Amino acid sequence: MSHQVEEVPAGWAGAGTLPGLHRPQDPGTRVQDYIHTHRAALRAQLTERGALLLRGFDVAGVDGFDGAVRAFSGTPPLAYAERSSPRSTIKGQVYTSTDYPQDEEIFLHNENSYQAVWPRTLYFYCVEPPTTQGATPLADTRQVLRSLDPEVREEFERRGWQVVRNFHPGFGVPWQEAFNTTDKAAVTAYCAEHDITAEWRPGGGLRTTAVRRAVHRHPGTGEQVWFNHATFFNLTTLAKDVSAGLRAIFDDPDLPTHTYYGDGGAIPDAVTDQLRAAYRAATVRFDWRRDDVLIVDNMLTAHAREPFTGPRRIAVAMAEPSDT
Numbered sequence: 629m630s631h632q633v634e635e636v637p638a639g640w641a642g643a644g645t646l647p648g649l650h651r652p653q654d655p656g657t658r659v660q661d662y663i664h665t666h667r668a669a670l671r672a673q674l675t676e677r678g679a680l681l682l683r684g685f686d687v688a689g690v691d692g693f694d695g696a697v698r699a700f701s702g703t704p705p706l707a708y709a710e711r712s713s714p715r716s717t718i719k720g721q722v723y724t725s726t727d728y729p730q731d732e733e734i735f736l737h738n739e740n741s742y743q744a745v746w747p748r749t750l751y752f753y754c755v756e757p758p759t760t761q762g763a764t765p766l767a768d769t770r771q772v773l774r775s776l777d778p779e780v781r782e783e784f785e786r787r788g789w790q791v792v793r794n795f796h797p798g799f800g801v802p803w804q805e806a807f808n809t810t811d812k813a814a815v816t817a818y819c820a821e822h823d824i825t826a827e828w829r830p831g832g833g834l835r836t837t838a839v840r841r842a843v844h845r846h847p848g849t850g851e852q853v854w855f856n857h858a859t860f861f862n863l864t865t866l867a868k869d870v871s872a873g874l875r876a877i878f879d880d881p882d883l884p885t886h887t888y889y890g891d892g893g894a895i896p897d898a899v900t901d902q903l904r905a906a907y908r909a910a911t912v913r914f915d916w917r918r919d920d921v922l923i924v925d926n927m928l929t930a931h932a933r934e935p936f937t938g939p940r941r942i943a944v945a946m947a948e949p950s951d952t
């Protein structure tokens with residue numbers, strides 16, 4: 629790994645060691661060539677560090693980024709199914725990271741960990757850096773799990789967790805967008821195949837319920853990881869005014885998105901407070917630079933988005949579907 633440079637660049641902050649930073653010796657090096665040459669070592673380092681930052685390479689736009697995904701994963705990027713966040717397609721299976729309002733933080737999460745199948749590897753590409761903030765903070769999910777009280781961890785291991793989503797007509801992401809179809813039968817079939825209970829509601833709404841494991845074993849390392857959306861989708865993780873507004877409109881079972889223990893029991897506020905604190909304590913952040921490519925092991929590392937000002941444009945792709 630002669631090209632490998634381990635350093636702490638300006639703008640880094642946080643307690644952990646991730647990600648591994650790589651820079652080219654020759655500034656004209658194409659990122660996909662670098663990945664081809666060093667693929668085995670890069671993949672091994674990703675499993676150890678949880679994330680890799682490739683900085684200063686020639687990415688060659690979205691097509692080059694797509695090539696980097698194929699070079700590293702060995703497969704084309706995945707389509708974004710069962711959506712919870714607004715995204716636009718840039719090209720093929722390369723998407724905007726999110727179209728979520730720029731003045732709001734997006735809390736730490738592991739992509740699609742509420743689904744029966746999730747991507748093992750995520751890719752981010754900085755097309756246009758923001759003016760202020762707008763980082764993609766990262767948190768080591770091994771560290772998050774280690775830092776939880778044993779009782780909290782055991783309760784989730786025993787009971788699992790559950791997400792209930794309500795798609796109300798005219799409110800939030802419509803089911804047609806979440807499932808990328810206007811065919812109710814197709815949604816019902818998708819849910820049946822993916823271990824989701826689907827309930828069509830009077831007035832055209834849809835309620836989905838999924839029960840998942842909270843703690844997973846990483847297939848590459850055998851380590852246990854905190855891998856779920858129990859915190860992210862819990863109402864209390866939203867800004868106070870937003871959660872209060874939603875509570876004023878909806879009874880708990882009708883909330884657009886909320887989480888419970890797997891048997892439907894409420895997760896106490898003290899527990900969600902502890903979970904958020906554990907994520908925050910494990911967080912590392914860096915400032916985006918143009919043409920940065922960030923590769924994330926989606927089970928070892930949670931990611932977030934800071935609020936930002938300026939033109940921020942981050943492309944994202946996902947690859948290597950996994951259900952274990």
Ligand SMILES: [Fe+2]
Nearest residue numbers: 737738739931
């Ligand atoms: Fe995400």
